[in-house]
Amino acid sequence: MPVITLLTDFGTRDGFVGAMKGVVLETAPGTQIIDITHDIPPGDVEFGAWVLSGYWKLFPPATVHIGVVDPGVGGPRKAIALEVDGRYLVVPDNGLATGVLATSESWRCVELTETRFMRSPRSTTFHGRDIFAPVAAHLAAGADFEKFGPLLKKPLRLTLRPPTRGEGKVHGRVAHIDRFGNLITDIPADWVEESWRFEYADRPLGRLKRTYADAGVGDLVVIVGSLGTVEIAVREGSAAKRLGAARGDPIIGKGPSVRA
C-alpha cells in the first residue's frame, strides 16, 4: 500500500489540501494519504525545511513526501523530485529540501518537466494540485523516477550558518521554536558534555540536564532534544516567551575549562 505524506502552508479551511488529496486518489487509488501539517507559516520555507527533516526518514522506504511551501509559485522556480535513501520528495526547488539533503550523501534529483504526469490544464497558482500531487501519485504508483524529467545536479539549498566549535566552546543558533516555546538549536548533542554551561544573549542558562523533569516547574532547562541537538525549555512554560527569543538567535555553550 503506497504512502504519500503532505506538508503545506495551506491551512485546511479553503479545501486546497482536499483538492490535492482528490487528485492523489484519482491518480493512484488505494494510496494511503498521511497529513503531516498544513500549518507551516505561510511562505516560510526555512520553517518547512526544518520540519521536513524531522520525519521523512522515519517513514518506510518508497514513501513519497510532498512539501508545498511555495511563495514563488508560477514564477521561474523549478519543480523537483528527489530520491533520498529510498524515500521520495516532491517539492518546489526553493530550498524546502535543504534539511533532508543535509542528512544524506546519497540522493538523485530530477526537474519535473514531463507534463504527462501533471494535470491539464495547469494553473499558475496551484501547483500543489496540478503538479506536486499528480507527480507524487505517479511515483507512489511505481512510475520510474528518471522519467519525470532531466537530472538536476544542484537543487537549491538555503544557506544556513552552521554551528561551529573549538577550544571547549560551541556557537550555534535557534533552528526552530516549537509549539511549546522550546528553542531547538542546531548544536549536535555529541559536541557537548553534561558539564557544559550555556548562554543566550549573555544570559546564563545553566548546565545540560537529562530531561525536563530535572528542572522545577517554570524553570529554564537545557537538555538534549528529541532530534539529537541541544534544546532550551521552560518546564511547563515557554522558553521563547521567557527569553524573547527568535529563530536564528545565537546560543553559546562552554566547557568547564572555559572562563565565564
Add this chain to the structure above:
Amino acid sequence: MPVITLLTDFGTRDGFVGAMKGVVLETAPGTQIIDITHDIPPGDVEFGAWVLSGYWKLFPPATVHIGVVDPGVGGPRKAIALEVDGRYLVVPDNGLATGVLATSESWRCVELTETRFMRSPRSTTFHGRDIFAPVAAHLAAGADFEKFGPLLKKPLRLTLRPPTRGEGKVHGRVAHIDRFGNLITDIPADWVEESWRFEYADRPLGRLKRTYADAGVGDLVVIVGSLGTVEIAVREGSAAKRLGAARGDPIIGKGPSVRA
C-alpha cells in the same frame, strides 16, 4: 477501497470528528477516511458550500463526501444525500450543496428518513455522528442510494447573486477569501481578456496578469485563480487586508472599449 471525505465546522479538539470517524469504521471497516477540513467558520454554510465545490469532483467516482456545517441541527431542516456525477454527498439540507449542484445538471437527491441506516438512539445535537457518518458509511459500503429515503426534487440552495456581463463589462463578487487573503471572485475567467482592467470599490486594480510572479512583492495583482475565476492577490501579502475587503463585495471588470 471506499473513500469517505469529511468537511465540518467542528474543529478537532473536542473529539466530535473522532466520534464520526469511529462510527464510519465500525459501520464500514476498511473505508479510507480523508480529512478535508474541520475549520469551516462555525455555522458559515456559504463558506462550506464554496469549499465543497472546489474538491468534490477531483475525487474518484463512488467517493462519499460528508459535509456538516449545521447550525439548524435538531430543528426542522432535513438531512439529505445526493448523487452527483457518480460521487455522493451527505449533508444537511441547508444550502451546503449549492456549489456542487451549480456545477452539474445530473443529480439525484434523497431525504434521509430510513432510520435503519442511522445510529440508535439519535441525539438532537450531533447528527454528524448519528446520521451523516453512518449513512455515508452505508453508502460507501454499497447500499442502494434510493433505499435511504424518498426522492427530494428541490434541495435547498443558497441564493447567491450570480455575476453578470454585457457591453464589455462584468460585475461579480468576492466569493471567498482564502487563508492567504486572496480574493477569489465568481467571475469566470473566460468572460474576460488580458486587456481588461478591474476595480474594487472604485479602486483600480490594474489589468489581468498571468501569475503572482508578474507583480512585485507587495503589489496588488489580478490573475486567473486555480478554480478558473478572476482572483485578486497581493504578492507575498494579503489582498483582503490591503483592500479591507469582505466576502460579497463587488468587483468590476472592463474591456478596453469601456471608458474608465
Add this chain to the structure above:
Amino acid sequence: MPVITLLTDFGTRDGFVGAMKGVVLETAPGTQIIDITHDIPPGDVEFGAWVLSGYWKLFPPATVHIGVVDPGVGGPRKAIALEVDGRYLVVPDNGLATGVLATSESWRCVELTETRFMRSPRSTTFHGRDIFAPVAAHLAAGADFEKFGPLLKKPLRLTLRPPTRGEGKVHGRVAHIDRFGNLITDIPADWVEESWRFEYADRPLGRLKRTYADAGVGDLVVIVGSLGTVEIAVREGSAAKRLGAARGDPIIGKGPSVRA
C-alpha cells in the same frame, strides 16, 4: 486492516505528529492512521481525558488509541497500555485514561517496560515517537498484550468530583467547554426530567429543552447533549462567553417540587 488513532497536544506544525506516524507505518505497514486531534491545550490532561472518553468506544474492537498529553515526559510517570472492552489505549500514566476507565469495569493494564517494543535510542522528551507510537504499532500488528510489561493494578486516575443528587436536586459541574462555547456538564440526562429548572451561579437557565432549535437565536438553552449529559448552549452563540463560565463551575438542577 488495523486502526490506530492519535490524540495529542502537539499541534501539527512542528512535525512531531508526522514523526509518530512514520514510526507507526515503519513498524506496522498497512495500518490505518486516524487523526482525532492534535489541538488538546498543551499539558491539559483533564481536557484530553474528557475528549478520549467520547470516541474510543465508537471504534471497532482491536482499535489502538494513542493519547499523548504528557507534561511529565522524561520524569517518573509510567507509560502504560490498557485493554478496555476489546480496544487498546497507549498513554502516559497521568490520568489521561480516567474518562475511559470510568465507563468500563472490564479492563487490564500493563506498565510499558519491554524496550524491544520501543525505538532505540529513546529520547527523554519525545515518548510519543519513541514509546507510544511503536508500542501501539506492535499492538495493532497483533503482539500479545501481556508481553509489553507487568500488569499494573492501579493506573492513575484524576480525582474529579462526581455529580450528586437527592431530594429532587442535582449538583454537577461543567466538564468540558466545546469549540462552540457549549457547556457540557457531568449531569447524566437520566437524572433529570423535562420539568426541571437549571441554574449557573444563581443565574436561572430555564427548563430542559429538546434541542437547540427550541430556543430563539441568541437565547440560552438547556438540553441533553450528544454524550447523554445536560448541556448549556446559546443558539448560534457561545454559552461560555455569555455566562463567563469555566470548566469545573457548578451547575444546579431542581425538580418542580423544589423551591427556587
